[in-house]
Amino acid sequence: MESATMPHDVAIAFDHVAKRFSRTGGPAAISDLDFRVRTGEHVCVVGRTGCGKSTSVNLILGLTPASAGRVDVLGVDPYRDFKRLRGRIGCVFQSDRLLPWRTALDNVLMPLEVLHARNARTESEAADLLAKVGLAGYEHAHPHELSGGMRQRVAIARALITRPDVLIADEAFGHLDEVTAAALRADFQRIAKAQGQTVYQITHSLDEALLLADRILVFDRPGRVAGEFARAQWEAGGARQPVRETLRSLIAGGEAPSLQAVAGDRQVA
Numbered sequence: 001m002e003s004a005t006m007p008h009d010v011a012i013a014f015d016h017v018a019k020r021f022s023r024t025g026g027p028a029a030i031s032d033l034d035f036r037v038r039t040g041e042h043v044c045v046v047g048r049t050g051c052g053k054s055t056s057v058n059l060i061l062g063l064t065p066a067s068a069g070r071v072d073v074l075g076v077d078p079y080r081d082f083k084r085l086r087g088r089i090g091c092v093f094q095s096d097r098l099l100p101w102r103t104a105l106d107n108v109l110m111p112l113e114v115l116h117a118r119n120a121r122t123e124s125e126a127a128d129l130l131a132k133v134g135l136a137g138y139e140h141a142h143p144h145e146l147s148g149g150m151r152q153r154v155a156i157a158r159a160l161i162t163r164p165d166v167l168i169a170d171e172a173f174g175h176l177d178e179v180t181a182a183a184l185r186a187d188f189q190r191i192a193k194a195q196g197q198t199v200y201q202i203t204h205s206l207d208e209a210l211l212l213a214d215r216i217l218v219f220d221r222p223g224r225v226a227g228e229f230a231r232a233q234w235e236a237g238g239a240r241q242p243v244r245e246t247l248r249s250l251i252a253g254g255e256a257p258s259l260q261a262v263a264g265d266r267q268v269a
């Protein structure tokens with residue numbers, strides 16, 4: 001069902017969402033998540049282990065229902081009406097999840113096959129995408145012939161092949177060596193920005209969040225937003241390190257010093 005109240009410039013909305021896995025009570029995985037992601041915005045979510053980051057991804061993907069509140073993705077309730085979101089959300093996870101018996105090109109084309117949209121034109125688009133992520137010439141390689149970083153590049157191309165409105169990345173670069181991760185992050189951001197995609201990215205790396213995000217959300221246990229920062233806040237002269245420290249403090253679950261106080265300590269204008 002189309003949401004009547006969802007503004008057009010909002011791609012993802014969590015409206016006081018709670019999630020419990022046990023029907024008989026038990027602790028909440030998410031207690032009260034309330035935030036919006038604007039169309040075309042790149043939001044990175046950070047937070048300590050068990051604060052509900054992956055559960056929020058599963059809610060966006062309609063894999064599990066909210067216990068209370070409302071999740072809205074592109075004006076659609078993803079749990080009740082996921083068929084309306086098919087092809088509109090691309091995902092990259094920590095493990096590449098490639099099918100080992102398929103070539104790189106055939107792995108990229110998988111989402112289109114599910115949509116019955118594989119044809120000569122889309123095959124050529126898949127080859128172009130592989131080239132965009134630096135894999136020209138590897139179209140017919142199988143996953144076992146590729147390095148971990150190359151396999152993750154195939155997974156990124158697969159996430160992009162349907163030209164999704166929303167890209168989800170859940171620890172997508174976390175297991176790669178720093179040089180490979182840096183190159184992949186740059187390509188991922190360049191392509192997503194060029195295509196105007198909304199990105200919802202989970203990461204454990206503050207450097208990654210500060211590099212890629214337009215806005216950073218800090219989650220705390222059990223599943224609530226403990227703080228948020230917009231790029232302008234850490235790009236202001238000298239503010240990057242104070243923001244970093246505030247993020248660290250929020251993630252640790254301690255009392256977060258006010259950003260102004262931290263900046264003031266360091267005599268930041």
Ligand SMILES: Nc1ncnc2c1ncn2[C@@H]1O[C@H](COP(=O)(O)OP(=O)(O)OP(=O)(O)O)[C@@H](O)[C@H]1O
Nearest residue numbers: 021028029030047048049050051052053054055056
């Ligand atoms: N299918 C499930 N059944 C029961 N409990 C679950 C399930 N999935 C997650 N949880 C619980 O929900 C809470 C949040 O888990 P989640 O995986 O979303 O956290 P996370 O922030 O992604 O953690 P991490 O950073 O370690 O990946 C945890 O307490 C976890 O044990």
